[in-house]
Amino acid sequence: MKCEALLRLMRTCDLFLAVFLVSLWSFCLSRVGFAETVVIGADADALPMGHSVALEATVTLDNGAPGVGYVALPYANVRRWGSHETTDGRGKATFLLPLPNPGPVRLQVLAFPAKDSAVSEWIWVGPPKDNQTVYMATQFSVDDTVRKTTLFAVSDDRSEVFLNGHRLGDANSWQKTTVFAGIEGLMSKGVNTLAVIGSNSSGPAGFLSRLEVETAKGVSVFRSNGSWKGWTEAPPAWPTPKCDEGSAVTVVGRADQGVWAATMSDWPEMQHFSDLLVGTVMPDRGIKSNTVSIKVSYRTFPTPEPSDRLVCIQWEPWFTPSNAYWQTAEAVPVVGYYDSYNRDVLRQHILWFMDLGIDFIMPDWSNHIWGKQHWDERPDSTNDSNLQSK
Numbered sequence: 001m002k003c004e005a006l007l008r009l010m011r012t013c014d015l016f017l018a019v020f021l022v023s024l025w026s027f028c029l030s031r032v033g034f035a036e037t038v039v040i041g042a043d044a045d046a047l048p049m050g051h052s053v054a055l056e057a058t059v060t061l062d063n064g065a066p067g068v069g070y071v072a073l074p075y076a077n078v079r080r081w082g083s084h085e086t087t088d089g090r091g092k093a094t095f096l097l098p099l100p101n102p103g104p105v106r107l108q109v110l111a112f113p114a115k116d117s118a119v120s121e122w123i124w125v126g127p128p129k130d131n132q133t134v135y136m137a138t139q140f141s142v143d144d145t146v147r148k149t150t151l152f153a154v155s156d157d158r159s160e161v162f163l164n165g166h167r168l169g170d171a172n173s174w175q176k177t178t179v180f181a182g183i184e185g186l187m188s189k190g191v192n193t194l195a196v197i198g199s200n201s202s203g204p205a206g207f208l209s210r211l212e213v214e215t216a217k218g219v220s221v222f223r224s225n226g227s228w229k230g231w232t233e234a235p236p237a238w239p240t241p242k243c244d245e246g247s248a249v250t251v252v253g254r255a256d257q258g259v260w261a262a263t264m265s266d267w268p269e270m271q272h273f274s275d276l277l278v279g280t281v282m283p284d285r286g287i288k289s290n291t292v293s294i295k296v297s298y299r300t301f302p303t304p305e306p307s308d309r310l311v312c313i314q315w316e317p318w319f320t321p322s323n324a325y326w327q328t329a330e331a332v333p334v335v336g337y338y339d340s341y342n343r344d345v346l347r348q349h350i351l352w353f354m355d356l357g358i359d360f361i362m363p364d365w366s367n368h369i370w371g372k373q374h375w376d377e378r379p380d381s382t383n384d385s386n387l388q389s390k
């Protein structure tokens with residue numbers, strides 16, 4: 001119906017007017033879904049230190065629809081503070097933010113559009129071994145002329161990448177994404193083959209890729225996953241093997257989980273992990289909310305009555321960049337992904353302990369000296385600069 005109307009328009013109107021209207025229509029379509037605002041509100045404007053304020057953020061698109069599935073990150077005095085949340089079907093995310101420091105606090109929320117729910121997976125051939133070389137490949141069909149192709153790849157430790165038999169180059173980092181752009185000339189309509197020689201020096205091993213293929217019909221994404229085939233020796237016709245003959249690769253994990261996600265900051269499918277960490281300064285990205293100001297007052301604690309019963313809590317101060325990673329945690333703490341030695345985190349923990357009537361704490365970092373006969377045998381992580389400096 002729209003096409004018929006357009007044809008009639010082009011027959012009867014000036015051609016330039018029609019071109020202008022089509023351009024305007026395309027522009028309007030491209031604007032649909034573009035996020036416009038984040039508005040926040042709090043349930044209090046003053047509270048005692050260590051108490052929590054309830055904060056609600058609402059993401060609204062410029063067409064008035066709710067911004068669903070946005071990642072919302074709260075900030076206190078322009079530093080990350082509090083759990084990160086995803087906006088619901090009404091475009092809303094709610095936070096319970098404990099505020100440990102007396103004085104004025106300016107709260108803001110940054111929102112980022114949700115990434116694809118599907119992510120690429122780290123793959124390998126069998127269990128990782130030291131000084132190992134493996135061969136992995138996938139075949140996929142493209143049913144239209146290819147306009148643009150981009151490959152994103154990460155490897156632990158190294159990979160040599162081939163597209164339809166042509167060597168694209170190496171992806172030799174597990175911390176930084178290697179991008180192969182402008183490779184559409186190597187693509188063809190029909191079946192294409194992406195092949196990788198993976199090498200592992202020691203420890204964990206994996207390869208991660210995302211291939212974006214643009215045609216007139218849109219962008220198709222081909223991810224590394226369990227559909228790939230793997231070999232321990234180069235198969236016949238390498239690097240364009242028949243992929244119906246290999247064994248399935250081993251799926252090591254999702255791109256946004258596991259040990260690699262802790263340091264890989266530029267993978268296109270992932271929220272920048274560093275943005276989630278407590279204490280990080282607000283970046284100049286994302287959609288910024290209004291500011292809500294809260295006055296946090298100082299308070300004193302009564303001296304406990306003498307008692308023949310003492311309450312102790314075991315406290316695990318092991319969340320540091322070189323020890324436990326939050327990517328493997330099943331939940332997000334109320335204060336967010338924290339460093340145990342962040343001053344605000346320590347202060348809030350102590351305020352909670354005091355309100356709970358805890359008499360003393362037992363810090364546990366025994367994992368650092370587990371199984372050792374002597375203090376001098378302690379591992380490097382015991383001497384973490386975070387522990388020493390704080």
Ligand SMILES: [Ca+2]
Nearest residue numbers: 156202203204
């Ligand atoms: Ca390795």
